[in-house]
Amino acid sequence: MPRVGLNQQTVVREAARLADEVGFQQLTLAALASRLGVALPSLYKHVRGADALAQKLAVLATAELATEMTTAAVGRSGGDALRAMADAYRGYALRHPGRYPATQRVPDPADPEHVEAGERAVGAIFAVLRGYGLTGDDAVDATRALRSALHGFVTLEAAGGFGLPRDIDRSYHQLVASMDISFRSWPRTGG
Amino acid sequence: MPRVGLNQQTVVREAARLADEVGFQQLTLAALASRLGVALPSLYKHVRGADALAQKLAVLATAELATEMTTAAVGRSGGDALRAMADAYRGYALRHPGRYPATQRVPDPADPEHVEAGERAVGAIFAVLRGYGLTGDDAVDATRALRSALHGFVTLEAAGGFGLPRDIDRSYHQLVASMDISFRSWPRTGG
DNA sequence: CTTTAAAGCTAAGCCACTTAGCCAACGTTG
DNA sequence: CAACGTTGGCTAAGTGGCTTAGCTTTAAAG
Numbered sequence: 001m002p003r004v005g006l007n008q009q010t011v012v013r014e015a016a017r018l019a020d021e022v023g024f025q026q027l028t029l030a031a032l033a034s035r036l037g038v039a040l041p042s043l044y045k046h047v048r049g050a051d052a053l054a055q056k057l058a059v060l061a062t063a064e065l066a067t068e069m070t071t072a073a074v075g076r077s078g079g080d081a082l083r084a085m086a087d088a089y090r091g092y093a094l095r096h097p098g099r100y101p102a103t104q105r106v107p108d109p110a111d112p113e114h115v116e117a118g119e120r121a122v123g124a125i126f127a128v129l130r131g132y133g134l135t136g137d138d139a140v141d142a143t144r145a146l147r148s149a150l151h152g153f154v155t156l157e158a159a160g161g162f163g164l165p166r167d168i169d170r171s172y173h174q175l176v177a178s179m180d181i182s183f184r185s186w187p188r189t190g191g
Numbered sequence: 192m193p194r195v196g197l198n199q200q201t202v203v204r205e206a207a208r209l210a211d212e213v214g215f216q217q218l219t220l221a222a223l224a225s226r227l228g229v230a231l232p233s234l235y236k237h238v239r240g241a242d243a244l245a246q247k248l249a250v251l252a253t254a255e256l257a258t259e260m261t262t263a264a265v266g267r268s269g270g271d272a273l274r275a276m277a278d279a280y281r282g283y284a285l286r287h288p289g290r291y292p293a294t295q296r297v298p299d300p301a302d303p304e305h306v307e308a309g310e311r312a313v314g315a316i317f318a319v320l321r322g323y324g325l326t327g328d329d330a331v332d333a334t335r336a337l338r339s340a341l342h343g344f345v346t347l348e349a350a351g352g353f354g355l356p357r358d359i360d361r362s363y364h365q366l367v368a369s370m371d372i373s374f375r376s377w378p379r380t381g382g
Numbered sequence: 383c384t385t386t387a388a389a390g391c392t393a394a395g396c397c398a399c400t401t402a403g404c405c406a407a408c409g410t411t412g
Numbered sequence: 413c414a415a416c417g418t419t420g421g422c423t424a425a426g427t428g429g430c431t432t433a434g435c436t437t438t439a440a441a442g
Contacts, residue, residue: 152343174332178373
């Protein structure tokens with residue numbers, strides 16, 4: 001049998017593509033193996049199993065998302081940076097419906113790459129909030145608020161949870177605009 | 192064999208209890224059957240299958256959540272109502288970690304009970320926003336924003352996504368306070 | 383050319399869900 | 413009270429996931 005020549009990276013990359021096509025929950029080792037042209041157990045030469053694959057996919061997706069958020073915000077500040085980053089965030093989730101859910105896995109402390117990617121993503125938000133004068137505990141609270149709002153929105157959108165006909169882009173922009181207002185007048189604790 | 196005397200309601204109720212103990216994803220027909228003291232296939236006399244069970248669980252949980260949100264807000268208005276409802280929302284998610292995720296299933300149009308429960312939940316939010324003078328498209332946008340913020344927060348919290356030591360209750364209250372500010376000065380479109 | 387690490391394979395087992403078909407308990411009715 | 417039909421329980425069997433064990437063969441390294 002001729003070798004296909006896989007390695008962990010090719011496997012994880014193809015998993016990401018497949019997840020975007022069929023959905024994160026429908027990503028299966030069987031489908032991935034067939035896509036790569038190998039028998040299912042062969043995948044175990046490159047990833048420890050289904051859970052490890054999901055974790056590696058989380059690293060890939062988190063790193064990509066962090067990069068896009070950072071890139072969007074660079075050279076901007078205040079509401080400008082916030083809007084750009086928020087658009088990048090939702091854009092990633094819409095373009096990569098299978099990868100995005102993977103990013104919600106909490107970083108594995110044993111995987112430095114994962115930890116680094118997570119820190120870059122949170123760091124990007126932190127940097128934008130510094131533009132609003134938010135630091136310390138205030139910045140922590142505001143970061144959680146922003147993550148919650150963005151994640152909640154794209155999750156509900158992806159699930160088809162917004163039933164009414166009102167335009168979804170519009171609603172998102174209003175949400176971001178309202179976060180902008182919030183950050184300007186954040187209820188400071190002085191932390 | 193003596194009969195256990197199950198019906199759909201007892202099955203779904205027990206599924207809800209079990210889900211809260213082991214987690215929504217870990218809710219399995221096998222575990223449920225053993226908990227109820229019957230063989231697995233016997234469950235099919237009461238629910239059509241795993242997916243239908245998840246749907247019925249969604250109805251139960253959505254109805255409970257809607258009731259708690261409504262109850263919390265009744266007799267209050269403005270920021271008072273918002274805070275009470277937000278606390279009820281997160282409280283439900285924390286007390287029922289297995290049921291809460293079930294509520295995210297989009298209502299089945301073929302199940303009037305499901306549709307009604309969903310409408311009650313959204314209606315409760317709508318009512319609170321009316322207290323801010325928000326109606327029409329503004330209310331739709333604001334509802335989506337509030338749902339996103341609350342859902343995003345409790346989801347991230349449940350996933351352990353808030354790494355830093357900063358107190359989570361505090362962050363939640365700040366989030367709700369910031370939404371209160373947002374709704375007071377909502378960027379109106381006059382829809 | 384030999385050796386060896388590793389990338390592929392088949393076989394087999396586990397656990398989840400589902401369907402088919404049987405049997406016994408119970409409520410109803412004469 | 414007895415017969416009957418409904419229905420709630422059962423076992424058996426099949427599908428499709430994931431995983432492990434162990435073999436074979438490729439291909440690289442000496």
